Amino acid sequence: MPFLLSARAPDLRGKGGNAVAPCVAIPQKRRMTMPDLMVPDLMVPDLMMPDFHITGGAVLRPEGLCDAPLGIAAGQVAAEASGRALHLPGWQVLPGIVDVHGDGFERHLAPRRGAMRDLGAGLMAAEAELAANGITTAYLAQFYSWEGGMRGPEFAAAMLRALDDMRPRVATDLRVQLRVEIYLIDDYTAIEALIAAHDIGYVVFNDHIPHDALARGKRPPRLTGQALKSGRNPEAHLALLQSLHDRREEVPAALNQFAARLSSRNVLLGSHDDATTADRQTARGQGLRVSEFPETAEVAAEATEAGDAIVMGAPNVVRGQSHAGKVSAGFIAREGMCTALASDYHYPAPFQAAMALAPDMGLGAAWALVSSGPAAMLGLRDRGTLASGARADLVAINPETRRPGLTVSGGRITYADHQAAAVLLTA
Numbered sequence: 125m126p127f128l129l130s131a132r133a134p135d136l137r138g139k140g141g142n143a144v145a146p147c148v149a150i151p152q153k154r155r156m157t158m159p160d161l162m163v164p165d166l167m168v169p170d171l172m173m174p175d176f177h178i179t180g181g182a183v184l185r186p187e188g189l190c191d192a193p194l195g196i197a198a199g200q201v202a203a204e205a206s207g208r209a210l211h212l213p214g215w216q217v218l219p220g221i222v223d224v225h226g227d228g229f230e231r232h233l234a235p236r237r238g239a240m241r242d243l244g245a246g247l248m249a250a251e252a253e254l255a256a257n258g259i260t261t262a263y264l265a266q267f268y269s270w271e272g273g274m275r276g277p278e279f280a281a282a283m284l285r286a287l288d289d290m291r292p293r294v295a296t297d298l299r300v301q302l303r304v305e306i307y308l309i310d311d312y313t314a315i316e317a318l319i320a321a322h323d324i325g326y327v328v329f330n331d332h333i334p335h336d337a338l339a340r341g342k343r344p345p346r347l348t349g350q351a352l353k354s355g356r357n358p359e360a361h362l363a364l365l366q367s368l369h370d371r372r373e374e375v376p377a378a379l380n381q382f383a384a385r386l387s388s389r390n391v392l393l394g395s396h397d398d399a400t401t402a403d404r405q406t407a408r409g410q411g412l413r414v415s416e417f418p419e420t421a422e423v424a425a426e427a428t429e430a431g432d433a434i435v436m437g438a439p440n441v442v443r444g445q446s447h448a449g450k451v452s453a454g455f456i457a458r459e460g461m462c463t464a465l466a467s468d469y470h471y472p473a474p475f476q477a478a479m480a481l482a483p484d485m486g487l488g489a490a491w492a493l494v495s496s497g498p499a500a501m502l503g504l505r506d507r508g509t510l511a512s513g514a515r516a517d518l519v520a521i522n523p524e525t526r527r528p529g530l531t532v533s534g535g536r537i538t539y540a541d542h543q544a545a546a547v548l549l550t551a
Contacts, residue, residue: 175207181215199535219495220260220517226467243286255538258519258528263301272354295536307368309378328394338369401426419450433463438473464498
């Protein structure tokens with residue numbers, strides 16, 4: 125169970141210097157309890173995670189890098205050096221990564237087409253990959269789409285049930301971003317019920333219907349492959365697309381009402397792939413204050429001027445360009461127009477992207493794009509920074525591998541490489 129705090133996490137953006145600053149010790153006395161291990165048909169007593177502290181490393185505090193010990197007590201950050209000491213000389217200790225949009229979990233749920241017999245086991249494997257890449261809070265981007273298969277309504281419901289069942293067994297904070305195809309207007313009531321039943325706090329609207337081809341009476345590209353994934357024959361799939369396209373006059377009014385109802389529930393709303401400033405303005409008018417993967421610098425600039433949050437793809441930064449020929453995420457980040465970098469389809473990418481941007485932006489500002497920036501956008505005021513009293517989410521970077529070597533979520537260790545494990549065993 126995460127520890128929720130009321131204090132707002134400071135924003136690290138613009139504080140990218142690498143100078144080591146002094147830290148203030150604040151004692152924390154409480155100890156935390158690990159969750160029930162959920163062994164079927166057995167009552168398992170709660171296990172206690174002892175307090176500990178990290179020494180020898182450079183800790184990225186709100187004021188900059190700091191060489192004072194980092195204390196962990198009762199699932200929170202405490203500067204007091206209580207409990208066992210984990211000596212990690214030369215390591216960097218950074219706030220845990222908050223991933224606002226990732227669909228890499230799909231590969232674990234269906235390693236081959238049709239191989240989806242145990243969604244819980246797949247989600248457990250996905251959680252291990254998240255932890256190994258320094259991600260401590262992850263929003264799993266699940267479609268609710270006409271595309272069917274793993275993106276269809278039935279699968280979405282099954283995935284959400286499986287996630288609810290396995291969530292207590294892991295320490296990584298697993299949440300959901302529901303990606304709703306807006307032309308499914310007859311499903312809006314069912315979608316609202318799903319959101320309420322599974323306490324989903326973040327919804328992004330998508331429209332992947334090939335309107336241009338359908339309006340010209342053309343057969344859309346990749347139709348046969350899409351049809352096979354959906355379990356339909358190509359002609360039935362084309363007929364479905366055409367029937368949805370034909371309702372385009374009904375969508376705006378229905379979507380406005382749907383968005384208003386979700387906003388009244390305090391659900392964060394976003395748009396996906398805004399192609400023009402007009403698209404962004406329309407979305408903003410509907411209460412969609414997150415622009416996810418805007419396609420041009422002009423759209424990003426307009427959104428920034430209006431105070432909207434902007435999410436860009438971390439793989440785009442790592443590649444140095446968009447795979448689809450859109451605007452460079454690295455450019456948007458360096459221009460100060462990016463709120464959060466998302467893993468998108470590759471969980472190692474947020475760490476890699478932040479490190480790629482650090483030489484230009486400074487470590488604090490670059491790392492904020494995967495920690496305090498997304499946390500603030502999502503209203504998670506208890507994390508995203510290693511300030512005393514914050515939730516103890518962190519990732520320690522092994523100087524030999526230059527990769528995450530230790531990940532801690534809510535004060536609980538979720539990943540340790542062989543060197544960190546050796547330190548843990550001898551502490």
